[in-house]
Structures are given as structure tokens and as C-alpha cells.
Amino acid sequence: MRESFARQQFMATIGAELVRVAPGEVDIRLRPDPRLTQQHGYLHAGVVVAAVDSACGYAALTLLDEAAEVLTVELKVNLLAPATGESLFARGRVVRSGRTLTVCTGEAVAVADGTETVVATLLTTMMAV
Amino acid sequence: MRESFARQQFMATIGAELVRVAPGEVDIRLRPDPRLTQQHGYLHAGVVVAAVDSACGYAALTLLDEAAEVLTVELKVNLLAPATGESLFARGRVVRSGRTLTVCTGEAVAVADGTETVVATLLTTMMAV
Amino acid sequence: MRESFARQQFMATIGAELVRVAPGEVDIRLRPDPRLTQQHGYLHAGVVVAAVDSACGYAALTLLDEAAEVLTVELKVNLLAPATGESLFARGRVVRSGRTLTVCTGEAVAVADGTETVVATLLTTMMAV
Amino acid sequence: MRESFARQQFMATIGAELVRVAPGEVDIRLRPDPRLTQQHGYLHAGVVVAAVDSACGYAALTLLDEAAEVLTVELKVNLLAPATGESLFARGRVVRSGRTLTVCTGEAVAVADGTETVVATLLTTMMAV
Numbered sequence: 001m002r003e004s005f006a007r008q009q010f011m012a013t014i015g016a017e018l019v020r021v022a023p024g025e026v027d028i029r030l031r032p033d034p035r036l037t038q039q040h041g042y043l044h045a046g047v048v049v050a051a052v053d054s055a056c057g058y059a060a061l062t063l064l065d066e067a068a069e070v071l072t073v074e075l076k077v078n079l080l081a082p083a084t085g086e087s088l089f090a091r092g093r094v095v096r097s098g099r100t101l102t103v104c105t106g107e108a109v110a111v112a113d114g115t116e117t118v119v120a121t122l123l124t125t126m127m128a129v
Numbered sequence: 130m131r132e133s134f135a136r137q138q139f140m141a142t143i144g145a146e147l148v149r150v151a152p153g154e155v156d157i158r159l160r161p162d163p164r165l166t167q168q169h170g171y172l173h174a175g176v177v178v179a180a181v182d183s184a185c186g187y188a189a190l191t192l193l194d195e196a197a198e199v200l201t202v203e204l205k206v207n208l209l210a211p212a213t214g215e216s217l218f219a220r221g222r223v224v225r226s227g228r229t230l231t232v233c234t235g236e237a238v239a240v241a242d243g244t245e246t247v248v249a250t251l252l253t254t255m256m257a258v
Numbered sequence: 259m260r261e262s263f264a265r266q267q268f269m270a271t272i273g274a275e276l277v278r279v280a281p282g283e284v285d286i287r288l289r290p291d292p293r294l295t296q297q298h299g300y301l302h303a304g305v306v307v308a309a310v311d312s313a314c315g316y317a318a319l320t321l322l323d324e325a326a327e328v329l330t331v332e333l334k335v336n337l338l339a340p341a342t343g344e345s346l347f348a349r350g351r352v353v354r355s356g357r358t359l360t361v362c363t364g365e366a367v368a369v370a371d372g373t374e375t376v377v378a379t380l381l382t383t384m385m386a387v
Numbered sequence: 388m389r390e391s392f393a394r395q396q397f398m399a400t401i402g403a404e405l406v407r408v409a410p411g412e413v414d415i416r417l418r419p420d421p422r423l424t425q426q427h428g429y430l431h432a433g434v435v436v437a438a439v440d441s442a443c444g445y446a447a448l449t450l451l452d453e454a455a456e457v458l459t460v461e462l463k464v465n466l467l468a469p470a471t472g473e474s475l476f477a478r479g480r481v482v483r484s485g486r487t488l489t490v491c492t493g494e495a496v497a498v499a500d501g502t503e504t505v506v507a508t509l510l511t512t513m514m515a516v
Contacts, residue, residue: 010173013142013164035142044139045201046179053174072174073359074383076205076334076463076510078490080483095508096467100358101331101385103465103508121482121490123463123510125332125383127359202488203512205334205381205463207361209354224379225338229487230460230514232336232379250353250361252334252381254461254512256488268431271400271422293400302397303459304437311432330432334463 001058004069011054014047016090018058024094026058029087032110043083045120048090048108052077052122055092056104060126063097068128070102075124083119085112102126130187133198140183143176145219147187153223155187158216161239172212174249177219177237181206181251184221185233189255192226197257199231204253212248214241231255259316262327269312272305274348276316282352284316287345290368301341303378306348306366310335310380313350314362318384321355326386328360333382341377343370360384388445391456398441401434403477405445411481413445416474419497430470432507435477435495439464439509442479443491447513450484455515457489462511470506472499489513 005011005018011028014036020027028051030036038044053072060070089109096103106122134140134147140157143165149156157180159165167173182201189199218238225232235251263269263276269286272294278285286309288294296302311330318328347367354361364380392398392405398415401423407414415438417423425431440459447457476496483490493509 004168007168009166037138039133039136045182046175049178050175072208074207078203079201262426265426267424293396295396297391297394303440304433307436308433330466332465336461337459
């Protein structure tokens with residue numbers, strides 16, 4: 001998994017790193033950076049979605065055969081608050097792991113001055129290939 | 130609008146540019162680049178989502194007062210095929226423009242060797258602020 | 259397909275009937291009825307969703323082997339206007355038909371005094387079983 | 388709220404009743420019935436969605452002014468397992484309550500022979516009107 005993550009160049013581009021891997025659960029952290037912002041200086045929704053989508057994909061992988069890979073079939077995200085602060089944590093959790101499809105929920109949590117704010121909640125379907 | 134787009138640093142980071150603006154319709158183009166890929170060398174879903182989300186947001190803006198800004202409330206995307214090729218076009222179209230909320234559909238089309246493939250379809254709700 | 263539809267007792271409960279079947283396209287019609295309303299007298303969102311979901315499921319079926327059945331994996335719907343009038347048409351269209359998964363869009367159109375209003379737009383993933 | 392629920396004739400049609408109301412949380416129960424089934428004898432997705440959507444709408448209402456009403460802007464549901472058994476519980480929970488928009492998650496839980504199965508998970512945006 002860490003090898004696959006390392007091959008995701010976009011994760012490096014947005015400064016994301018895997019910080020926790022457990023069965024059905026993966027956390028990714030990234031550091032907000034001016035290169036990743038939208039017009040108001042907050043993290044662009046696409047960055048938030050990319051991080052949570054990746055956390056969900058790897059969470060799905062933890063419950064599949066070692067040789068399996070996963071593709072995102074679809075995802076839905078509600079953006080709840082501006083994403084800003086020192087760190088963004090993207091958390092993926094498996095809700096239902098099937099042979100072909102895995103359903104995950106995810107959330108993005110921004111940390112600013114020690115305060116956590118949930119900035120996005122996500123529901124997604126992954127497919128093992 | 131072009132000014133707001135120019136302030137979206139993440140759009141520059143992913144090499145996206147506005148290529149068409151019409152009432153209720155905005156197209157964005159980006160050039161796939163190794164920095165934007167996932168582990169199989171395709172464009173990361175987050176990049177595709179970022180481009181289509183931005184196209185939809187600007188499409189919504191075209192039908193609002195000049196002073197308005199829009200936030201993405203939520204979006205849902207189905208990824209239909211790997212995003213690869215020379216160009217990716219992200220197209221945002223307004224389905225219903227309301228005073229507070231605007232509903233848009235979007236799609237991402239990859240162009241490889243002159244052939245177009247729809248790689249993602251998106252349905253989103255934007256809020257005027 | 260008409261046999262399968264006839265076995266969907268909920269379709270009878272809401273007065274839905276298949277009115278058009280073509281490759282990748284199915285239309286269902288239902289007659290708004292007081293038993294199907296929410297507190298403002300409009301069709302309940304669940305009824306609208308049920309009709310469009312069924313239209314999409316049957317649209318998916320038209321492109322699969324005769325023995326196949328489909329399940330709705332997930333769906334997302336935006337409700338655009340109150341559903342009221344003499345008839346509601348639910349239209350399902352296949353966007354991408356794969357061996358395992360089919361992606362469809364759907365819409366619900368209310369007809370009142372000869373005027374059509376799109377009241378819902380839907381994006382859904384179906385699985386062949 | 389109980390008055391509004393009583394005016395939702397579709398809730399009576401599907402045999403749904405409010406069983407729990409707390410700030411930001413509403414549970415609805417319904418009894419599966421042959422009139423509510425799809426072609427395999429399970430509850431139709433539209434019935435499941437209707438119940439969870441209503442639970443979410445009322446959960447949103449609990450945190451708004453007494454005079455407020457809510458409309459479903461959009462919803463997304465993943466269907467995880469066939470809905471069958473003696474009872475279906477639809478649970479709506481507020482994730483974020485804003486002045487205009489409320490985001491809720493919901494789930495449907497089927498109870499068969501004393502065993503609970505989560506059959507659907509939902510993410511939705513409600514608007515106060």
C-alpha cells in the first residue's frame with residue numbers, strides 16, 4: 001500500500017502522506033499550501049476530495065487480497081466549511097466490503113490552532129479490479 | 130470571472146485554463162502531466178473533480194449578479210473511464226439557476242489521438258454567497 | 259422486462275406503468291394521487307425517486323443479457339421543483355454500460371396543463387447480478 | 388412535527404411512523420408489506436429512500452425555528468443489502484445545521500429475527516424555507 005501511495009504522484013504534488021493504516025481505516029494528512037488554494041485562499045475542493053478519495057481507496061484495499069487494486073466508481077461529497085489551518089486530515093472508513101464493491105465513508109478535518117473542524121463528509125463506492 | 134479564475138492557484142497548479150464562457154456554460158482545459166497522476170499513470174480523480182467542479186462553479190456564476198460568488202455545497206461524480214491523453218476538457222452546464230442554489234451537471238472529456246472519451250459525469254449543487 | 263415490472267408491487271402501489279422501452283432508454287409514467295403526497299400536497303420525493311430509479315434500472319437491463327437482473331448500487335438525485343400535475347414521466351438513460359456496472363442518468367418531468375417541468379435529475383450506478 | 392408527519396399521506400401509504408424525536412435525531416419505523424416490494428420481494432429502494440429522507444428532513448426540522456419547513460435539495464444513497472424482515476428503521480441525523488442549509492446522514496436498518504442489518508446509508512442536503 002505504501003508503495004502504491006508513493007506511485008501516486010498527485011499525492012506528492014499536494015503534499016499528502018499516509019499517517020495511519022488499520023483494517024478498514026486509513027488516514028492521510030496534508031499541509032495546506034498556497035499552490036492548493038481557490039480564489040478565497042482556502043484549500044480547493046478538488047484537493048480535499050482527492051485526499052479523502054485516496055484515504056477511502058486505501059481503506060478499501062486493507063480488506064482485499066494483497067494483489068487487488070481499487071478504482072473509484074463514484075463519490076459524493078458535502079463541503080461543510082472552508083478548509084484552512086495548519087493540517088488537513090482525510091479519513092477513510094469502510095462501511096461495507098464486498099467481493100466486487102466496497103462502500104466507504106470519509107471525512108476531512110481541518111486543524112487550526114489546535115481546533116478540529118469537519119470540513120467535508122464523503123460517501124463513495126470503490127471497485128476491486 | 131477570469132480574474133477570479135486567475136486567483137485560484139490550484140487551477141494554475143494543475144495547469145487548467147478557461148477556454149469557453151457562455152451563459153450557463155463554461156469549459157476548462159487542462160493538460161495531463163505526470164505530477165497529476167495516480168498510481169496507474171492516469172489523472173487522479175481529484176484533479177478531474179477539481180476541473181469539473183470549477184467549470185460548474187463558473188457556469189453557475191455566469192447567471193448570477195456580477196457581485197455574487199459561489200461555493201460548492203456538494204457534488205457527486207461517476208468516473209467512467211481512465212483519464213489520459215493530450216487534453217482533458219471539463220464542461221460545466223447549469224441545469225437550474227435559483228436565487229440561492231444553482232444545480233449544474235458537468236462532464237470531463239479526455240482527448241487522445243483526436244478521439245474524445247467521456248471519463249466522468251458530475252451532478253452538483255452550488256450556493257450563491 | 260414487462261414481466262419483471264409487473265412483479266414490482268410497489269410500482270402498482272404508486273400507479274406506475276412502463277410507457278416506452280428502447281435500447282438504453284426506458285420511460286415510466288405515473289399519475290399523482292393523494293396517497294403519494296408529502297405534507298404540501300406534492301408527490302413525495304420517495305415516489306419520484308422510486309419511479310426514476312426503476313426507469314434507470316430497466317434502461318440498464320435493455321443492454322444486458324436476457325437472463326441478467328440489476329440492482330441499484332447507489333443513486334443521487336437533485337430535486338428541482340415540486341412534483342405536481344396530471345402526470346409524472348420518469349426517464350432513465352444509460353450513460354455507460356459495462357459488464358458489471360451500468361451508469362445511468364434519469365429525470366422526472368411533471369406535466370401540468372400541457373406544460374412540462376423537470377422536477378428531478380438523477381445519477382445512478384446499477385450492478386448486473 | 389407530528390402534525391406535519393400526519394399530513395404526509397405517503398408516510399401512511401407505506402405504513403411509516405415516527406418512533407423517536409430528539410434534537411438533530413429522528414427515527415421512523417415501517418413494516419415491510421407486499422405492496423411495497425420490488426420484483427424479488429424486498430422493499431423497493433424508493434420506499435427505503437422515502438423513509439430515510441423523511442427521517443432526515445424531520446431531524447433537520449428539530450434544530451430550526453418552529454415556523455420553518457424543510458425541502459430536500461438533494462440526496463445520495465448507497466444500498467448495501469436487501470431490505471427485508473419484520474421492521475425497517477430509518478434514522479436521520481444532522482451533521483451540520485446552517486441557517487439556510489442542513490446536511491444530514493441517514494441509515495436504514497432492517498430487523499429480521501432480532502438481527503439488525505444496515506441496508507442503506509444516505510447523505511443529504513435540506514433547505515429551510
